Amino acid sequence: MSQLLLKQPTILPDEESAFGDGHERTPVLIVVRPSSSGMLRHVQGLIKYLPEFGYAPTLTGPDFIRDRAGLIADSRAVRILRERVDEFPLVHCHGVRAGWICAWAFRNNYPWLWTVHHLLLSQSALVRALWRWIARFPRMITAVSDQVKAGLVDGGVSPMRIVVVPGGIDLERFEKLPRREAMREQFFVPHDRPVLLCVGRFMRYKGYDVALQAMERVWQHFPEADLWLAGDGPDNTRLVKMVAQCSRPHHVRFFGYWSAVEELYAAADVLLAPAREAGLGLSTMEAIACGLPVVATDIPAMRRLIQHERTGLLVPRENPDALAQAALRLLQEPSLALELAQNALRTAEKFHIRHTVEQTAPLYRQISP
Numbered sequence: 001m002s003q004l005l006l007k008q009p010t011i012l013p014d015e016e017s018a019f020g021d022g023h024e025r026t027p028v029l030i031v032v033r034p035s036s037s038g039m040l041r042h043v044q045g046l047i048k049y050l051p052e053f054g055y056a057p058t059l060t061g062p063d064f065i066r067d068r069a070g071l072i073a074d075s076r077a078v079r080i081l082r083e084r085v086d087e088f089p090l091v092h093c094h095g096v097r098a099g100w101i102c103a104w105a106f107r108n109n110y111p112w113l114w115t116v117h118h119l120l121l122s123q124s125a126l127v128r129a130l131w132r133w134i135a136r137f138p139r140m141i142t143a144v145s146d147q148v149k150a151g152l153v154d155g156g157v158s159p160m161r162i163v164v165v166p167g168g169i170d171l172e173r174f175e176k177l178p179r180r181e182a183m184r185e186q187f188f189v190p191h192d193r194p195v196l197l198c199v200g201r202f203m204r205y206k207g208y209d210v211a212l213q214a215m216e217r218v219w220q221h222f223p224e225a226d227l228w229l230a231g232d233g234p235d236n237t238r239l240v241k242m243v244a245q246c247s248r249p250h251h252v253r254f255f256g257y258w259s260a261v262e263e264l265y266a267a268a269d270v271l272l273a274p275a276r277e278a279g280l281g282l283s284t285m286e287a288i289a290c291g292l293p294v295v296a297t298d299i300p301a302m303r304r305l306i307q308h309e310r311t312g313l314l315v316p317r318e319n320p321d322a323l324a325q326a327a328l329r330l331l332q333e334p335s336l337a338l339e340l341a342q343n344a345l346r347t348a349e350k351f352h353i354r355h356t357v358e359q360t361a362p363l364y365r366q367i368s369p
Contacts, residue, residue, distance in 0.1 A: 025056035028364060029085055031093040031102055033065040037201055038167065038282040039095055039117045042144070045170050045353030046092070046360065053361035060084055061098055069100070078105045085110065090368050092360075099134040107137050111367045114138040117167070119279045120151035121205060128155045135161060139367035142360070147301050148279045165360055167280045168353040174262055174289040183267035194218075194225040194331050197268035197292075199261060199283035202233035207274035207297065209235075212242050212252070213320035214272070214327065219248050221328055227272075230255040230264055265290035270330050270337070273302060276317050281305050285351040288312075288344040293337040295326040305351075311344035 028050065032043050043059070050057045064080045066073045082105050085091060091112035093102040099114045106112055120131055135141055135157040143149035144167035153159045184191050196218070198208050208229060215227050229239065229252065243252045258264055265271070271287035271294045278301035285305060287294050296302040297317040306312035313330070315322040330337040 023054070025051060025054050026090075026364070026368070027088050028055045028057050029088040029091045030057050030059050031061045031065075031081065031091060031098045032059070033067060033095060033097040034062045035095070037117075038280060041169065041282070042115075042117065042167055042353065042356070043094055045168070046357055048170065049354050049357040050361065052354075053357060055361060055364060058088070061093075061101075065097055065101055067097070069097070074101060074104065077101045081105045090364055092364070093138075096131065096134070099138075100130070103134045103137045108139075111369060112138050113140045113142065113363060113367055115142045115144065115165075116148055116152060117144050117279070119148055119205070119277055120155045121277065132156045140363055142363065145280050145301060145304075147277070151279075163363065165356055165363070167282070168351045168356045169282065169285045169289060170353045171289055171348060171351070174265075174286065177266045177290055178263055180266050183263050186263070187267055189226065189267065190224075194222045194270075195228060195268045196225065196270050196272050196327055197228045197230065197264055197287075198272050198274070199230045199264065199286070202229075202231050202235040202239060204235050204238075205275060205277045206235070207276050207317065208239055209242055210274040210318065210320050210323060211272045212239070212246060214274070214324035215252070216247060217321060217324035218327055218331075219251070222331060223248070225251060225331075227252045228255060228264060228268065229253070230258045230261065232256050261286065262290060265292045268292060270295060270327050272323065272327060273297065274317070274323055275299065275302070278302060284312075285348075288341075289348045289351070291341045291345050293330050293341040294344065295323060295330065297323075306344070310340070311347060312340055 030043060030046060047057045047059060065077050078101055081101060091102060093099055093112060094115045095117055102112055141162045142165045143152060143162055146164055149162045149164050152162055198211050200206055218225050243249050265287055271292050273284050273294060273296035275297055278299060281301045284294055284296055294306060294312040296306050296312060296314055298314040299317060302314060306314055308314040313326040315326050
């Protein structure tokens, strides 16, 4: 996977005048590991919009927090973080790795907020104990969805410690989409070939194996249809093996992590979101913002985003036949696909990451000394 790393920003605590409006802003240190997923875009949204709400964000972590835990590397990360935090009245960390480093570095002796982005699906007693240990120390915990909160509570974290601040997307990114024809030409795809798209981390709970099974039925009606898989992750090897064994492997394309994901949305005909579980549904929100019709599984996270038969189609999870039938319906009825996509686009404003930042800023004031 070509991983996009969060880089150190140019905003520093003593550079409040750089915003150009003469207003003083409270410095906040944002801590995160290297990331290329929804957590990356969440943090980018904070950095972009926090100045509107009186805070000057500085990013740290991607240059010294490793993806994998290790005693030596993590000890060094703790030391660096303690050195960098002196001029900041509060810290906002994201994800389990950054949470672990902050808990080790600060315990409950420093005002810090921990945002959890992913579902706690592991049944490992050790993993769950680690999450509970981290959760002991921040002044406040936020979860990006009700489903993420439920996972934390199921793992033993007190619900009284958790505030749900729904995650979102930066709609400005999708205001000017590339032309479909240009993207089709760029990806060497005929203009009339059906393209079904899946976007996100390759995790088993994402259900991309269900999408591959559904394609067998789609190919019975549209033999030239493509399935595009954009992402990477632990389930990559299993998916590659499944593709090798399917009936039309040359019509499945792996894109890896595609930073300009709007290019894929512009070129595709339907987004498939066949997740068994979902914390936020980021790719569904992005597809909606791009005017791409969505077929998703009927689970709580998707019901929050999609109204069946009005802004998209919902199907039972673990049901490749139903997924294929819904996708075929949109491919065979372009007017319906357009109607659903347009209806969904009118709802996109509620997903704006600016709303997330607006709800986050008051929490900073609650935990600040």
